[in-house]
Amino acid sequence: MLSFVFFFIAALGEIAGCYAxxxxxxxxxxxxxxxxxxxxxxxxxxxxTRVDASNAxxxxxxxxxxxxxxxxxxxxxVEGVKPDKWDLLGVSVCLVGTSIILLSSHQN
Structure with missing residues (x-):
């Protein structure tokens, strides 16, 4: 899905910018x-803004x-700190939420 490519590029830009x-x-x-x-x-x-959606x-x-x-x-x-099991659990929960939002049929 092209949205995920845009998301990862956006994330790199946001994280790099904030890290600066x-x-x-x-x-x-x-x-x-x-x-x-x-x-x-x-x-x-x-x-x-390149992600195809009607609602920002x-x-x-x-x-x-x-x-x-x-x-x-x-x-x-970059920072040399390996994520622990709690980091991995937290990101798993977030990705379930991301999938639900992106893949569900929404009525506007």
């Missing part, structure tokens, strides 16, 4: 980190589970 601000404010990195961070957040916002709120809600999954990958691959 985290690095600047919490890790003492250069303010120049905000340049790619802002670009990443712009990519996030524009990519999420429903897409944002469904995106939440993919964001949580992507955040745990970021935690593991």
């Amino acid at each position: 601000f985290w690095a600047w404010l919490r890790l003492g990195k250069s303010i120049l980190w905000l340049i790619p961070g802002t670009i990443a957040l712009m990519i996030f916002a524009s990519i999420l 709120g429903r897409i944002y809600a469904a995106y939440g589970g993919i964001y949580v999954l992507s955040s745990l990958f970021w935690l593991w691959l």
Whole structure:
């Protein structure tokens, strides 16, 4: 499903953009980190509009589970912290919610 591809690209943009601000404010990195961070957040916002849906709120809600999954990958691959069983349980619950929202027949 193309929506999931857009969700993962959006998640990468959102997490990278927010992490740039985290690095600047919490890790003492250069303010120049905000340049790619802002670009990443712009990519996030524009990519999420590519998901085919009539309601933005429903897409944002469904995106939440993919964001949580992507955040745990970021935690593991970028920050070097392996997710534990509680992280995995939590993301599983989120992905069930994402699937219900995306795959259900909604009446507008």
